Amino acid sequence: MMNYSPGPPEKETAAHQTPAVRAQALTVVRGPRTALRDLDFTVPRGQITGLLGPSGCGKSTLMRAIVGTQAKVAGTLDVLGSPAGHPSLRTRIGYVTQAPSVYDDLTVRQNLDYFAAILDPGRAAAGRRHANVTRAIDDVDLTTYADALAGNLSGGQRSRVSLAVALLGTPELLVLDEPTVGLDPVLRRDLWNLFHDIAAQRGATLLISSHVMDEAERCHRLLLMREGEILADDTPDALRTRTRSDTVEAAFLHLVDEAIAAGGTKEAAR
Numbered sequence: 001m002m003n004y005s006p007g008p009p010e011k012e013t014a015a016h017q018t019p020a021v022r023a024q025a026l027t028v029v030r031g032p033r034t035a036l037r038d039l040d041f042t043v044p045r046g047q048i049t050g051l052l053g054p055s056g057c058g059k060s061t062l063m064r065a066i067v068g069t070q071a072k073v074a075g076t077l078d079v080l081g082s083p084a085g086h087p088s089l090r091t092r093i094g095y096v097t098q099a100p101s102v103y104d105d106l107t108v109r110q111n112l113d114y115f116a117a118i119l120d121p122g123r124a125a126a127g128r129r130h131a132n133v134t135r136a137i138d139d140v141d142l143t144t145y146a147d148a149l150a151g152n153l154s155g156g157q158r159s160r161v162s163l164a165v166a167l168l169g170t171p172e173l174l175v176l177d178e179p180t181v182g183l184d185p186v187l188r189r190d191l192w193n194l195f196h197d198i199a200a201q202r203g204a205t206l207l208i209s210s211h212v213m214d215e216a217e218r219c220h221r222l223l224l225m226r227e228g229e230i231l232a233d234d235t236p237d238a239l240r241t242r243t244r245s246d247t248v249e250a251a252f253l254h255l256v257d258e259a260i261a262a263g264g265t266k267e268a269a270r
């Protein structure tokens with residue numbers, strides 16, 4: 001059971017006084033396992049925070065908790081000033097899962113039209129919907145595929161349709177679960193440029209998971225995870241300096257070794 005903070009969702013005036021995400025003693029149990037153990041962290045607004053760690057360390061579980069789709073969440077988890085899962089957050093968060101959620105028998109534009117109609121219904125909004133759909137398709141560089149059936153696209157192109165859906169409502173917080181998996185280096189670079197544009201131009205907060213450590217260098221901040229715990233919460237520069245490492249990957253390995261030597265991951269982060 002979640003210990004929700006008391007009181008109503010934040011007022012607009014308080015919007016930038018709170019972090020995008022604030023977790024205290026956050027614990028999630030999945031089946032027989034404790035997938036997240038007693039996490040304390042904040043995600044600052046307007047920046048890209050990378051969530052990195054090996055397969056199975058709990059990245060997707062943490063993202064699911066933040067967007068409010070994860071059961072058995074204990075502790076405190078506030079998102080944009082409201083308890084995670086609060087109905088007022090639905091239109092303020094964009095979430096892209098690892099499995100692209102697109103309709104194969106619709107074109108790219110029809111997929112976006114469908115979700116746009118849910119987000120912004122009514123005949124009066126038709127012009128705005130059309131403009132938002134065209135912009136979102138352009139954002140993910142799929143304009144030349146707008147009339148192609150989603151079922152005929154490559155895996156990477158389908159992932160970008162999902163991302164375009166998440167961009168439709170101009171969300172304040174974008175939660176992207178491994179958005180660059182399976183993409184070629186050029187597309188990966190283009191998508192990271194897009195993520196930086198979204199943060200800089202719209203002031204949006206992005207939480208992006210990856211298990212590819214070279215992507216860590218592209219983030220403003222990092223949450224490094226291992227076995228359901230947070231090993232480090234810092235900037236890439238500070239992590240490299242603190243561990244006297246050349247890369248974030250080397251810093252991560254250094255912290256893992258420290259954690260093993262100390263008999264637990266929490267000690268290493270201090």
Ligand SMILES: Nc1ncnc2c1ncn2[C@@H]1O[C@H](COP(=O)(O)OP(=O)(O)OP(=O)(O)O)[C@@H](O)[C@H]1O
Nearest residue numbers: 030031033035054055056057058059060061062211
């Ligand atoms: N549906 C589920 N039921 C029970 N346990 C699960 C379920 N999904 C994941 N888990 C467990 O929760 C833990 C965290 O999994 P999670 O998917 O969050 O990791 P991840 O870091 O996102 O991994 P990956 O990078 O491979 O996607 C793992 O031990 C996993 O086995």
